[in-house]
Amino acid sequence: MKKKWFKGIFPLVILVIGIGGMSAIKASGEEDEDKKPVDTRPTVKTETAIAEDYQVRITSYGEVKPLESTMISAQVSGEVLTWHPNFVPGGLVLRGDTLFTIEADTYEAALLQAEADLSLARANLIEEQARAEVAEREAKGSKVSDLYLRKPQILSAQASMKSAQARIKIAQRDLDNCEIKAPYDALVVKRDLGVGQYVNQGSQVGELYNIESAEVLFPIAGFDREFLPNDITQQVATISTKGYNAITREGKVTRDLGIIDKSTRMSQLVVRIEDPYSLKSSLPPLKFGHYVEVDFAGKTLNQVYRLPQELVNNRIIWLLDAEQQMQPQRVEILREEGAYFLISEGLQNQDTLVTTLPEYPQKGMKVKIAKPKEDLVVQKSL
CATH class of the missing domain: 2.40.420.20 (conserved putative lor/sdh protein from methanococcus maripaludis s2 fold)
Structure with missing residues (x-):
């Protein structure tokens, strides 16, 4: 009895399952049709x-160099008595500092002798002028020669006096030159003398670099030249070094050397930096030999x-x-x-x-x- 009931309901179950599957497939297809198309456009x-x-900003590179350097020479001969404690390689001296002194006795004596000669010449001139006055009174309007009136003697006495005055100037100059002074604020590069050493006039005894101003000569490539400002002089420039302790200073472009290099086809500009060793400020010193970047404003495009x-x-x-x-x-x-x-x-x-x-x-x-x-x-x- 049970078997007959199961056989009768089994086909009905199969039919229900089939109808349910078809409905699910149809619903799935309808959902796929309702989905929007995928946007494949790149973002x-x-x-x-x-x-x-x-x-435009113009950038180039160059080396910091002194504005000028001077070979210090002895202007008189003699024995070196003293020298400035900073007159050593690496020392800094100020304008007017006495770098070294030379024994001055000989030149003091020469000045005294010149002064004595001037006194004698002045006395001789006074004497000749007095004689000329006497001769003129004796002539009483008579026609007499210039020799009688002692005019040649007066001219000779005047010449002797001028010669004595010239010797005083030379003697004073030689005496002053016993103290050799720094011509500007300077870095001492070299010194070749010592106390007790005898130096001859004109012998070189040291070398100084001017630290009141420094210059950087830097190249300008051809593709940068057309972007330079019309007036390059006094253009403010930024000078900077690279590295951990970078230094930045301000300078001014002062001139164009006016020549284009035949091999590189580059022109050369010069920027000047005032007080590079910071004697008059608290800025970090920019030493000679530093390789720096120079940057300044060019034309406005x-x-x-x-x-x-x-x-x-x-x-x-x-x-x-x-x-x-x-x-x-x-x-x-x-x-x-x-x-x-x-x-x-x-x-x-x-x-x-x-x-x-x-x-x-x-x-x-x-x-x-x-x-x-x-x-x-x-x-x-x-």
Whole structure:
């Protein structure tokens, strides 16, 4: 009895299961039809191009050198008595400091002798003038010769007096030169004398570098020359060293050497730094021999675009049109500055620049724009 009941209901169960499966398949198909199509467009980031005036920066490198150097010589002969404690290599001396002294007895005696000769010459002149007055009175208007009136004797006495005055000047100069003084604030580079040493007139005994001013001679490449300001003199420049303890000082461009090197095709400019050893300030000293970077303002370029170099490939950039399609655009590179190109032609204000390219960008490729966290513009930072 049970078997007959089971055999009768089994086909009905199979039918219900089949109907349920078909309904599930149909519902699944309808759900697939209701799903939206997948957006396969690549996502890119964009920026708005804005042209602005941009001031070029000229950068070059050079070595710090003294404005002038002087070989110190003994101007009189004699024995060295003393020398300044800073008159040693590496020492700093100030303008007017006595570098060393020479025994002065001989030159003091020469000055006294010259003064005595001047007194004698003055006395002789007074005597001749008195004799001339007597002779003129005796003549009483008579026609007499110049010799009778002692005019030649007076001229001779006057000449002797001038000669004595000249000897006094020479003797005084020699005496003054027994003390050799620093002609400017200086760094002592070399000293070749000692106490008790006899030096001859004109012998070189030391070398000084002027530390009141220093200069840096630096080259300007041909591609930089056209961006130099019209008036280069007195242009403020920043002079800096590299490294952990970097030094930054300010100077002024003073002149162009006026020559283009035949081998390098570069011109040479000179920047001057006042008080490089900081005797009159608390700034860090900029020593001679430092290799420094020189940076100063060049010309101002009107209405240019400043783009990162990675966005420009073979002078091609990618723009986004109104239909959000990528379009290649050739541009004219006016100048390279660091990691940027200055673009003069090929871009228009408000062009939409693609800054993150798909792996294989193509003309007319449709893309979608990523939502920016903040609005960005391509422009020069003034």
